[in-house]
Amino acid sequence: MNIIDQNLVAKVITPRPIDSYKGTYGRIMLIGGFEHYHGAIILASKAAVYGGSGLVTVVTAPETITALNTELPEAMALSYHDSYQDFIATQDVIVIGPGLGTSLHALTILKEILTSISPNQTLIVDGSALTLLARHQLQLPTTKLTVLTPHQMEWQRVSGLKIINQTPTNNQVIVDQLQAIVIVKKHHSELYTPHAPAQKIIVGGPYQATGGMGDTLAGLVGSFLGQFKPNATTVAAALYLHSAIADELAQQQYVVLPSQISAQLPLFMARFAQQ
Numbered sequence: 001m002n003i004i005d006q007n008l009v010a011k012v013i014t015p016r017p018i019d020s021y022k023g024t025y026g027r028i029m030l031i032g033g034f035e036h037y038h039g040a041i042i043l044a045s046k047a048a049v050y051g052g053s054g055l056v057t058v059v060t061a062p063e064t065i066t067a068l069n070t071e072l073p074e075a076m077a078l079s080y081h082d083s084y085q086d087f088i089a090t091q092d093v094i095v096i097g098p099g100l101g102t103s104l105h106a107l108t109i110l111k112e113i114l115t116s117i118s119p120n121q122t123l124i125v126d127g128s129a130l131t132l133l134a135r136h137q138l139q140l141p142t143t144k145l146t147v148l149t150p151h152q153m154e155w156q157r158v159s160g161l162k163i164i165n166q167t168p169t170n171n172q173v174i175v176d177q178l179q180a181i182v183i184v185k186k187h188h189s190e191l192y193t194p195h196a197p198a199q200k201i202i203v204g205g206p207y208q209a210t211g212g213m214g215d216t217l218a219g220l221v222g223s224f225l226g227q228f229k230p231n232a233t234t235v236a237a238a239l240y241l242h243s244a245i246a247d248e249l250a251q252q253q254y255v256v257l258p259s260q261i262s263a264q265l266p267l268f269m270a271r272f273a274q275q
């Protein structure tokens with residue numbers, strides 16, 4: 001399997017043009033943080049803001065909004081009772097799933113996104129949205145790019161492959177059918193692209209085994225796809241950077257928190273932009 005290395009990241013992250021503005025760097029909507037999972041969408045949104053997204057809009061439960069605004073005043077926050085539907089068409093990227101939960105309300109919103117997203121938009125499906133997708137056998141829409149970010153159990157639900165049977169060959173067959181990019185998250189996560197060679201990271205470690213780590217990755221993948229080329233190489237760069245930052249922090253820390261990875265993003269991105 002091809003290894004994703006830092007040279008690839010340096011190709012993706014380039015210096016910003018002088019005459020750019022926030023609209024240049026992607027309008028991204030993140031949907032989740034329902035029920036008792038409010039933190040998940042804050043972590044995903046933090047990765048989007050610190051990863052460089054120009055305009056971040058969050059659609060969440062009303063009780064998440066004060067905490068979100070306090071932690072992340074850069075993000076706009078809408079309650080799922082507001083008419084957020086009016087904003088969907090203006091987005092470059094939609095991330096749905098971190099802390100979405102599996103309620104009927106969550107299912108209704110997921111279906112609404114899957115039917116209203118257009119072929120010139122990018123979709124990232126994570127967390128509970130993957131569980132709902134599998135449980136209700138929902139069809140993936142036609143988009144510019146669709147990325148699924150399952151952990152092994154979520155991938156079992158979506159693919160029908162038991163964890164023990166999640167071999168590169170078996171995974172690739174399902175990815176070719178899904179016509180979506182898939183990150184199978186685990187130690188040394190794997191990146192599958194339809195009808196293309198599989199890739200993996202060899203950075204990252206068990207200091208990342210904390211709730212919210214995957215939510216952070218989903219936000220970062222969305223952020224990169226909104227500001228760099230919307231392709232598998234950009235997804236690979238986000239996947240690599242998420243764990244490479246963890247490795248560096250783990251030289252001094254026993255555990256690495258998801259929010260600490262987001263806080264380091266501007267520094268690491270500057271390093272790669274100069275290479």
Ligand SMILES: NC(=O)C1=CN([C@@H]2O[C@H](COP(=O)(O)OP(=O)(O)OC[C@H]3O[C@@H](n4cnc5c(N)ncnc54)[C@H](OP(=O)(O)O)[C@@H]3O)[C@@H](O)[C@H]2O)[C@@H](O)CC1
Binds near residue numbers: 153
């Ligand atoms: N701060 C917050 O708000 C947070 C909110 N979160 C949000 O919670 C929602 C539910 O997501 P979820 O991942 O927690 O639950 P679910 O989909 O049921 O999967 C867990 C089941 O799968 C199994 N399992 C097997 N292999 C596995 C593997 N490699 N990695 C992980 N699990 C593995 C595992 O096995 P077990 O641990 O029992 O051995 C268990 O039976 C989702 O929307 C997410 O965004 C979280 O991000 C946390 C922080």
Ligand SMILES: Nc1ncnc2c1ncn2[C@@H]1O[C@H](COP(=O)(O)OP(=O)(O)O)[C@@H](O)[C@H]1O
Binds near residue numbers: 127186212
């Ligand atoms: N032992 C490990 N080695 C490397 N990465 C790990 C390890 N354990 C967890 N991770 C990383 O943590 C993240 C877990 O994702 P996920 O279970 O979706 O988290 P959450 O939903 O709690 O945010 C993935 O990016 C995964 O690769």
Ligand SMILES: [Mg+2]
Binds near residue numbers: 126127151214215
């Ligand atoms: Mg997750």
